[in-house]
Amino acid sequence: MSRAVxxxxxxxxxxxxxxxxxxxxxxxxxxxxxAGVNPAKKRLFSDDERVEMLREIAAPxxxxxxxxxxxxxxxxxxxxxxxxxxxxxxxxGDFDYEIPMAQMNRRMTGVDTLFLPTxxxxxxxxxxxxxxxxxxxxxxxxxxxxxxxxxxGEIAGYC
Numbered sequence: 001m002s003r004a005v006x007x008x009x010x011x012x013x014x015x016x017x018x019x020x021x022x023x024x025x026x027x028x029x030x031x032x033x034x035a036g037v038n039p040a041k042k043r044l045f046s047d048d049e050r051v052e053m054l055r056e057i058a059a060p061x062x063x064x065x066x067x068x069x070x071x072x073x074x075x076x077x078x079x080x081x082x083x084x085x086x087x088x089x090x091x092x093g094d095f096d097y098e099i100p101m102a103q104m105n106r107r108m109t110g111v112d113t114l115f116l117p118t119x120x121x122x123x124x125x126x127x128x129x130x131x132x133x134x135x136x137x138x139x140x141x142x143x144x145x146x147x148x149x150x151x152x153g154e155i156a157g158y159c
Contacts, residue, residue, distance in 0.1 A: 004028045004084040004114065007073045010035050010050050011043045012148045014130055016122035018057050020088040023116055025061040032080055033058060037070045044131055044155060056147045074109040085113045090123045 006024055010017060010033075025031045035050045045053070051066055058064040069076035073085060085105065087098050095115065102113035117123075125143045133140040134152045141149045 001029045003082040006086040007034045016125040
């Protein structure tokens with residue numbers, strides 16, 4: 001059975017994340033979407049809220065499981081017996097940032113990284129930009145799944 005891990009912060013999950021989830025779910029027998037937990041980092045959404053949103057948006061994919069992890073993603077991969085990390089790339093800058101980590105992960109544990117370029121219609125979306133738009137009163141609804149937009153509206157005070 002092929003098993004992969006798609007790690008991230010997902011604060012909040014975006015349409016770009018959903019695009020990668022859908023495509024990776026089609027490529028592997030099981031995909032674990034792993035939300036990173038780091039109490040030292042300030043997040044807009046709690047760990048439980050991020051997991052709940054991910055479960056909602058991944059519901060159409062029966063081979064997708066949502067989990068949390070802390071520490072090194074390769075340690076999580078080992079625990080879950082996953083041989084591949086999936087990463088979405090929006091630009092060459094993302095590649096430049098991700099390639100050293102992929103090489104280090106491979107060297108440390110043998111876990112490979114599969115890079116999936118985002119679909120062109122999602123290539124400019126990032127969680128950080130979505131949060132900025134939401135907190136400044138802009139229209140973010142087309143950048144996130146509907147359930148995420150509703151939660152952003154509650155937090156940012158915009159519905």
